[in-house]
Amino acid sequence: GNSVTQMEGPVTLSEEAFLTINCTYTATGYPSLFWYVQYPGEGLQLLLKATKADDKGSNKGFEATYRKETTSFHLEKGSVQVSDSAVYFCALSSSMYSGGGADGLTFGKGTHLIIQP
Amino acid sequence: DGGITQSPKYLFRKEGQNVTLSCEQNLNHDAMYWYRQDPGQGLRLIYYSQIVNDFQKGDIAEGYSVSREKKESFPLTVTSAQKNPTAFYLCASSMAWGGGQPEAFFGQGTRLTVV
Numbered sequence: 001g002n003s004v005t006q007m008e009g010p011v012t013l014s015e016e017a018f019l020t021i022n023c024t025y026t027a028t029g030y031p032s033l034f035w036y037v038q039y040p041g042e043g044l045q046l047l048l049k050a051t052k053a054d055d056k057g058s059n060k061g062f063e064a065t066y067r068k069e070t071t072s073f074h075l076e077k078g079s080v081q082v083s084d085s086a087v088y089f090c091a092l093s094s095s096m097y098s099g100g101g102a103d104g105l106t107f108g109k110g111t112h113l114i115i116q117p
Numbered sequence: 118d119g120g121i122t123q124s125p126k127y128l129f130r131k132e133g134q135n136v137t138l139s140c141e142q143n144l145n146h147d148a149m150y151w152y153r154q155d156p157g158q159g160l161r162l163i164y165y166s167q168i169v170n171d172f173q174k175g176d177i178a179e180g181y182s183v184s185r186e187k188k189e190s191f192p193l194t195v196t197s198a199q200k201n202p203t204a205f206y207l208c209a210s211s212m213a214w215g216g217g218q219p220e221a222f223f224g225q226g227t228r229l230t231v232v
Contacts, residue, residue, distance in 0.1 A: 032219045034220060036223075041226075041228075042225055043123075043207055043224050043225045043226045044160075044223040046220050049220055089159070089160070093219035093220070093221075104150045104162060104165055104209070104211065104221060105219075107160045108159060109157065109158065110159050
């Protein structure tokens, strides 16, 4: 079955530091890949996505590249801010064309990011 | 504005009671999902529905029930059979499977506490 593995943290960085959160996946065929962000007490917000190999998703200074050869989708940001403190989830959605199921997204366990001023 | 609305935001349940969590969307999405979130466990799928009047069990369906009588609505009932219901519950929706936009959109969540 599908699975997503990501570093769980907490990850603590100083403001303006470079951020990398690793994410690797196991899936059949060609899944779509996502990063979601969750602020305290709230639901998940879609941060960025990539739907095919070598695609780069980007939003609000965050980037992630779909690497099929390493089955990875690492999240990066060049200079983090205190307002980036949140929990980040990597997720995948199987393609129906590769025999995936219709049961929605598979999530990693989340990475708690803490940015100190 | 289009989106997903969950209510209530906070809910308290006594032992042995059934409670129903509401989820409404106006995104015209066919698919809807319920997830449970516990600290350190990520999101776990409870039930999902790809079309009106049809739904399927997820990974942790025991002690829960759902209905899908309207496209816009997917209420979740936490029954007295659920032994550990205290958790944060998230509803999501997406276009139909295979519809070309696989991302899911989430509501703000309902925090259920057993008292």
